[in-house]
């Protein structure tokens with residue numbers, strides 16, 4: 225095994241996933257190396273959520289292989305190294321009595337501190353992670369009273385509280401305005417650079433994906449991956465359909481427009 | 486009247502009732518908060534109804550009815566959980582099956598014995614004022630065991646109740662803890678039967694928590710408030726029933742509901758509309 229291979233955090237080969245009798249993912253292959261900031265894009269219903277659920281074992285795979293940190297997913301035990309925030313995470317029961325700080329502290333609850341209280345180091349980490357995600361000022365607010373963007377940040381803080389090596393987020397910016405999305409992906413970028421956390425994020429914000437991320441994975445039943453922006457447009461057409469043109473202008477903007485406009 | 490109260494407070498049956506009643510209410514409210522948040526209130530109610538079968542069979546066979554009720558209640562809660570997880574029946578169907586079984590077995594047992602209808606009434610409507618020393622001993626031992634488990638596993642139970650997927654990823658044995666929680670709930674149901682009877686178990690479980698949830702505060706404060714509301718209502722209920730000769734169970738639950746309604750009214754008078762009492766009748770399947 226070469227060192228490049230040993231640094232593969234996530235690899236999927238020949239994956240097929242079926243949902244309600246229909247094939248949702250067909251012959252899917254991609255690979256994400258350590259330290260990557262990868263964006264998963266694709267139309268609604270394209271299978272992005274199903275792909276993540278299959279990788280994490282919440283949805284059965286019909287065919288193919290999945291490797292997490294080089295180990296086959298069925299034999300993988302070290303789930304603590306991965307943090308996952310599902311698409312519907314912020315649609316929790318608003319009556320649930322938790323403050324932001326309590327929510328983030330739940331991220332530190334793990335096997336090794338079973339039967340013990342969270343200690344000083346745990347709370348230090350909780351406060352540090354809240355600071356990082358910009359939710360320190362609202363730490364005593366109840367999570368049911370937060371805005372969409374604050375909820376998203378609080379949930380990512382919870383996911384980061386255990387210093388995962390791989391952070392997987394499913395559409396974490398739905399419900400955020402453009403500037404909210406922009407700053408959210410910037411914060412993720414900083415975490416990726418400073419902590420070396422590998423990040424895989426499903427996003428509809430193509431500008432953020434193309435400007436900030438190092439890998440683009442297009443999912444629309446078939447999976448295509450590229451680290452090269454020049455190839456990305458072709459992939460996006462494959463995913464969203466040929467009648468879209470992807471207009472890149474400036475450094476950091478991208479929009480997709482129907483071709484006859 | 487207050488002279489009566491001091492005489493009552495000096496009597497050992499009354500002291501037992503106060504101690505046992507308040508202890509049970511504390512456990513019941515603590516478990517109840519998780520039950521409400523897991524949207525499993527109806528499971529607690531089913532367990533209470535199934536206990537009826539256990540009590541009747543216990544009386545028929547001459548086995549301590551509370552022990553038989555515990556066996557029935559634990560078996561039923563684990564059975565319902567098993568059926569739900571294996572996809573044999575949906576949560577509400579599983580509850581209906583076990584409730585039907587428990588109650589019908591109870592009625593048959595009563596029919597076979599045709600003699601203990603008076604003592605069965607105590608179990609239907611509660612009989613905290615007739616609590617014996619050995620009852621209090623059972624309540625104390627089981628109650629303290631349940632309370633310690635909640636205390637020791639508090640952060641795990643909160644984490645699992647809020648988000649069992651992440652808890653499982655972090656290596657928490659969610660399946661095992663889920664079984665443990667269910668057993669604790671079953672035991673609590675049986676202890677509560679002694680205080681308010683089968684029919685009002687659900688009230689004692691969920692009403693203090695629903696009231697505490699109105700405070701909109703942190704988890705730990707909500708839990709503390711639920712426990713205090715529960716203990717206060719039971720204390721008040723037993724005192725009042727001792728003084729004016731009303732059924733304790735009725736006064737206890739009435740006090741609980743009064744606290745809830747006062748809090749709801751206070752909130753809706755002062756603030757924006759739309760924060761209704763959370764629904765308690767749904768049941769939701771949780772991944773463990």
Ligand SMILES: Nc1ncnc2c1ncn2[C@@H]1O[C@H](COP(=O)(O)OP(=O)(O)O)[C@@H](O)[C@H]1O
Nearest residue numbers: 243244248266267268269270271272273274275
């Ligand atoms: N619970 C479900 N049961 C049946 N089909 C589903 C379910 N969830 C999603 N699907 C179907 O699977 C396909 C992929 O959905 P999903 O993975 O959620 O896509 P995406 O996350 O890319 O929007 C869609 O066609 C959707 O209709």
Ligand SMILES: [Mg+2]
Nearest residue numbers: 272273274311
């Ligand atoms: Mg999705």
